[in-house]
Amino acid sequence: MYYLLFCLTSVAWLTGGVFLVAQTIVSNRAENSCLSKLGQAASAIEIDYVRHGSKNLQSLDARLRANNPLAYCAITNNEGRFTAHTSNEQIGKPAEDPAGRRLRWGSVDGIRFVDAHSRTIREYQTPLTAKDQVIGTLRIAVVEPGLLSIVASTAEVAPLAILAP
DSSP: OHHHHHHHHHHHHHHHHHHHHHHHHHHHHHHHHHHHHHHHHHHHHHHHHHHHTTTTHHHHHHHHHHHTTOSEEEEEOTTSBEEEESSGGGTTSBOOOOSSEEEEETTEEEEEEEOTTSOEEEEEEEEEEETTEEEEEEEEEEEOOOHHHHHHHHHTTHHHHHHOO
């Protein structure tokens, strides 16, 4: 009887550990992917700004949002106003940082917050420079993976990880 209880406890702890590790891996993978996209997008925007000025910023912003699973994408000028945004009604309005936990990776700043739809959002910001001058800030936001996406990504390997030992 005690042997069965011990075995079931071990399997339960192993199952919980698999989901905890899966959550960490999925979150880190999403974060690394987003930071990589942020750097690539910032470079593309800076090159286009040098060639064409600010006239293509809105189309670059829309293309970035369309090609990536982002909650939103925006570009602010040095005065802190949106010059491009995936939501057109935000253009020209002042950009406000939401209240949340601050994150930092070198020149990239981040904020983790809960939006009006109760989704956990991570917003990443990096300065945009052209000809050694800061021309604004690129902001991209992603929705943190929820429990269902973690369970779905773990479902493929969980049986093997739990039953093999």
